[in-house]
Amino acid sequence: MVKVGIIGTGWFSGVHAKILSNMQGVQINAICGTSQEKAEKFASSYEDVNSYGNIVEMLDSEKLDAVYVCVPPFAHGEIELELLTREIPFLVEKPLSVDLEVPTRVLSKLNEKSIITSVGYHFRYKDSVSYLKNELENSTTGMATGGWMGSMPTVPWWRNQQTSGGQFIEQTTHLVDLLRYTMGEVEEVYAAYASRALSSQYEGVTVSDVGTVTIKFSNGVIANLSNTCLLPEGDSMVGLDYYTNKGILRLGFNGLEISKKGETSSVKDIVNPYEKESEAFIHAVRTGDTSLILSDYRDAFKTHEVAVAAQVSAEKGQPVRLTK
Ligand SMILES: NC(=O)c1ccc[n+]([C@@H]2O[C@H](COP(=O)([O-])OP(=O)(O)OC[C@H]3O[C@@H](n4cnc5c(N)ncnc54)[C@H](O)[C@@H]3O)[C@@H](O)[C@H]2O)c1
Known part of the structure; x- marks a missing residue:
């Protein structure tokens, strides 16, 4: 039996807990929140889960x-x-x-040890993304454009730059990661962000509500990712389009649309990527075989570096080169 603990009692702990509780040979043993009460409330939905308000206490016990x-x-x-x-x-x-700052310290400690890690870049586990990656390997990509256009999540930490890092670091990072997964490493980013509406509409909004980032890859591909969180709830557009010498590949939330010389086809997402992500991680914990994990801490650090470089570029109004 693989014994698992969960830290955090919010929305996404619930998503992972539901998946874990349906997996064979896995037991959620403990949950840790910012208080014992919050952890107990979360634990009450599951059988035999101990609750803690402190991680050291949880890990000691x-x-x-x-x-x-x-x-x-x-x-x-x-x-x-x-x-x-x-x-x-x-x-x-x-x-x-x-x-x-924190990821650099964590990575440095991780480099001293060989510990299994996985990072929640779940898009990598989608059927459409695996098909996309394969198609892109057999064509020449000129450029890619994409966007994460939606409304502002309601959790209070999200609207504050100090606690979320802003939309590009918090949300659009999924698209940055997909671009790295399919196009390789980034050489330079140049970003422009602005605050158009949300800071006057709601209390305590310090994140920008629009932004656009130009990204140059080492292989010569140019990409642009834009994002906004000022749309009213119900309006959204999330996706990534690749323009290649074989045609256009359009990745959306539910699948991939392919256009080759005007002929169109599509790939629908069937497998739940969050389940696949957890299966890969639990398999690694059980067997030591990490080959199914598609994003680990070391790799995710590089995605995070690009997203942070975009923030720095927007603040300075200058392009930022990524160190090799
Ligand atoms: N991969 C995805 O598709 C996806 C989707 C949603 C959220 N997320 C990510 O998951 C993370 C959490 O998001 P959420 O929607 O669950 O947020 P949330 O606000 O609903 O929950 C966060 C929880 O963490 C707890 N917490 C904060 N500091 C803690 C600490 N030091 N120790 C223990 N608990 C602590 C809070 O009390 C809260 O219960 C975010 O980084 C978010 O980007 C990923």
């Missing part, structure tokens, strides 16, 4: 094989360092933090 870390961007650091000290494999939700 339980013998866990793996931990899921589902906390907001600002809350990372102590958790990962503690798990690494105790050599406990972990799956951590994106983004790794609000900036590079």
